[in-house]
Amino acid sequence: MLRPRLIPCLLIHDGGLVKTTRFAEPKYVGDPINAVRIFNDKEVDELVVVDIDATVLGREPDYELIKSMAAECRMPLCYGGGIKNVEQIERIIGLGVEKVAIGEAAAHRPELMSEAAKRVGSQSIVAVMDVKKSGLLRRYEVFTHNGAKGTGINPVQFARRAQELGAGEILLNSIDRDGTMAGYDLTLIDQVRESISLPLSVLGGAGSLDDVRELVGRHGIIGAAAGSLFVFKGKYRAVLIQYPAASEKDAIFGITTSRIQE
Template sequence: MLRPRIIPCLLVHDKGLVKTVSFKSPKYVGDPINAVKIFNEKESDELMVLDIDATVAGAEPDYKLIASLAAECRMPLCYGGGIRTVAQAKHIISLGVEKIAISSAAVENPELISRIAEEVGRQSVVVVLDVKKRMLSKEYDVYVHNGRKNTKRNALEMAQQMQALGAGEIVINSIDNDGQMKGYDITFASRIRDAVSIPITILGGAGTLQDIEKLLGACGVIGASAGSLFVFKGTYKAVLINYPNVVQRDEIIARALGK
C-alpha cells in the first residue's frame, strides 16, 4: 500500500551542499556525501539531490559525484541537474540512481520526457516544475534556469502535459516559499493533487514537522519534501542534519491521514 514520503532535498552548488532562499543567496551547509551518510543512519524515506549549477552553466551532469552519491545512498535516490538527453538519463540510471529529475529541459523540450520514459520507464522520470504565483492572480507560472526565466506557462496545465507525455512523478518547487520555513502553499498543492493522477511531491516552505502533517492532511498520499527543515536547527539556523525517526514519521502520517 502506498504511503506518504518525507523527502530531504539537497542542493549542490560548486560541489558543496547549500541552501537557498527564494532560489537566491546559496549558503554552504556541508558536504553532500556526509549528508547522505547521516540520512542513511536516520533511515530517510527517499532522497532528492539537485545540482543547481549544471543547467545554468550548460554543463554535463557530474557523473563522478552522482556515482559517489549512489554508492553511498541506502534509500531511493532522485538526482537532477544538467540532464538534457536520453543518453545522459540512461547513464545516470546505470550508476544506481532510481529516479532522474528534469526541469528546464522538460519545459523547453517536452518530447524528451516521452523518449526518456521509453528507455528507463516512466517510474524513473520525475519532472520538477519551479513555480511562482502571478501578481494579483491565483495562477502560477513555471520558471526555468533556477527561477531566472519566466516561461509564462501555466503550472497546472504543464503538470498535466508532463503526465500525458510520460512523467512518472511531478515535483512542485515553490520559488516564493523556498527557504522561508513558514509552511507549504497548501492551496496550490491541493490544486495540483486534483489536476494529475501520478504521484506528486511538494517542495518549498516547510519549517516544522507540523507543516508536513498539514500538507499530508490536505493532500493525502504524496511526497512532502524539505531542505531547510532538515539541514538547519533552531532560531539562528545552526547547521545540523536532522530527520524524524520512524516513530515520529508514523505518528505524523497517522494524524494527517486520520488513522
C-alpha cells in the same frame, strides 16, 4: 500499502551542499557525501539531490559525484540538474540512481519525457516544476534556470502535459516559499494535486513537522519534501542535519491511515 514520503532535498552548488532562500543567497551547509551518510543512518524514505549550477552554466551533470552519492545511498535517490537528453538519463540510471528529475528540458522540450519513459520506464522520470507568482495579476508560472527565466506555462498545464507524456511523478517546488520555513503553498499544491493522478511530491516552505502533518492530512499519499527543515535547527538556523525518528514520522502519517490505499 502506499504511504506518504518524507524527503530531504539537497542542493549542490560549487561542489558543496547549500541551502537557498527563494532560489538566492546560497548558504554552505556541508559536504554532500557526508550528508548522504548521515541520512542513511537516519533511514530516510527517499533523497532528492539537485545540482543548481548545471542547467544555468549549460554543463553536463557531475557523473563522478552522482556515482559517489549513489554508491553511498541506502535509500531511493533522485538526481536533477543539467539533463538535456535521453543518453544522460540512461547514464545516470546506470550509476545506480532510481529517478532522474527533468526541469528545464521538460518545459522547453517536453517530448524528452516521453522518449525517456520509453527507454528507462516512467517510474524513473520525475517532471520538476519550479513555480512562483508573476506579473501584475500575480499568477502562478513555471520558471527555469533557478527561477531566472519565465516560461509562460501555468503549473496545472505543465503537470497535465507531463502526465500525458509519460512522466512517473511530479515534483512541485514553490520558489516563493523556498527557504522561508513559512509553510507549504497549499493553494498551489491543491491546484496541481486536483489536476493529475500521478504521484506528487512538493517542496518549498516546510518549517516544522506540523507543516508536514497539515500537508499529509490534506492530501494523504504525497511526498513531503524539504530542505531547511532537515539541515537547520533553531531560530538562528544553525546547521544540523536531522530527520524524525520512525515513531515520530509514523505519528505524523498515522492521522491519514484510513486514506492510505493501494
